[in-house]
Amino acid sequence: MTRIFLVSLIPLRPEGPSGPPSERSDAARNRERLLQAARELVAEHGVDALTMDMLACRAQVGKGTVFRRFGNRAGLMMTLLSDAExxxxxxxxxxxxxxxxxxxxEERLIAFGEARIRYIDENGELARAAEHSPHNRHAAPPALLWHRxxxxxxxxxxxxxxxxxxxxFLLAALDPxxxxxxxxxxxxxxxxxxAGWREFAGRLLGCPPHAG
Known part of the structure; x- marks a missing residue:
C-alpha cells in the first residue's frame, strides 16, 4: 500500500526567500545587508568567531537592530542556513x-543519511552553531520535519x-x-x-550491508 506523505516544507525561517509580503523595502534592504555582512565575516573569520557585535559593526547598524532581526546568534545562523535547508x-x-x-x-532512508552527511560536510559549521540550544536541535521546524x-x-x-x-536514535547518528x-x-x-551509515541503517532495517 502506498502512503501519502502529507507534510509541507518547513524552512528554517518563517518567511520566504525574499521576505514576507508585508516587509518594507527598506527593512528588506537592511536584512540583506546584515546577511551579506554575516557571510563576509564567516568567510574571513569562521563561524565560531562571528558575534552579534561584529555583525552590527560591519553592517553599520545598532546592536539592537541585529537582535530584533535574528533574535540571537543561533537565529542568525539558522537564517544563513535557510536556503541550503x-x-x-x-x-x-x-x-x-x-x-x-x-x-x-529502505533505500530512501539510506539515501537520506548519505545526503545529510554531505550536507553537514558542506554546511556543518553553520548547522552546529544554529543547533546551539536544545530547542533548535530538537524542536525547530526543520528538526521536526527530519524526524517525521x-x-x-x-x-x-x-x-x-x-x-x-x-x-x-538514527538522527542522533547524524548530529552535526x-x-x-x-x-x-x-x-x-x-x-x-x-559507508558506516549504510551499514548501521541497513542492519536496523534488516538489509544486508553493502558497499553502496
Whole structure:
C-alpha cells in the first residue's frame, strides 16, 4: 500500500526567500545587508568567531537592530542556513529517488543519511552553531520535519518496535557536531562515514550491508 506523505516544507525561517509580503523595502534592504555582512565575516573569520557585535559593526547598524532581526546568534545562523535547508527539504520530499519519492523506504532512508552527511560536510559549521540550544536541535521546524520523515520511512519499511524512538536514535547518528568532529578533527573521510551509515541503517532495517 502506498502512503501519502502529507507534510509541507518547513524552512528554517518563517518567511520566504525574499521576505514576507508585508516587509518594507527598506527593512528588506537592511536584512540583506546584515546577511551579506554575516557571510563576509564567516568567510574571513569562521563561524565560531562571528558575534552579534561584529555583525552590527560591519553592517553599520545598532546592536539592537541585529537582535530584533535574528533574535540571537543561533537565529542568525539558522537564517544563513535557510536556503541550503530549503533545497535539502525540496530534494527529500519532492526530488527524484532514491532520496525523493519513488524508491523503497529502505533505500530512501539510506539515501537520506548519505545526503545529510554531505550536507553537514558542506554546511556543518553553520548547522552546529544554529543547533546551539536544545530547542533548535530538537524542536525547530526543520528538526521536526527530519524526524517525521525518518519515522514515516521506518513505518513504511515495517520496522518492528517504536519508530518514533528509533528515528531519534538514527538522527542522533547524524548530529552535526559529531559528524564534524569525525570529519575535521579525526580526519575521517566522508565516504567512510557514509559507508558506516549504510551499514548501521541497513542492519536496523534488516538489509544486508553493502558497499553502496
Amino acid at each position: 530549503a533545497e535539502f527539504q525540496q530534494r527529500f520530499i519532492f526530488g527524484p529517488p532514491p532520496l525523493g519519492p519513488g524508491a523503497p523506504p 520523515h525518518v519515522e514515516l520511512l521506518l513505518r513504511e519499511a515495517g520496522v518492528e518496535g517504536d519508530p518514533w524512538v528509533m528515528a531519534s 557536531e559529531r559528524v564534524l568532529y569525525a570529519l575535521r578533527t579525526q580526519g575521517i573521510e566522508v565516504a567512510r562515514i557514509e
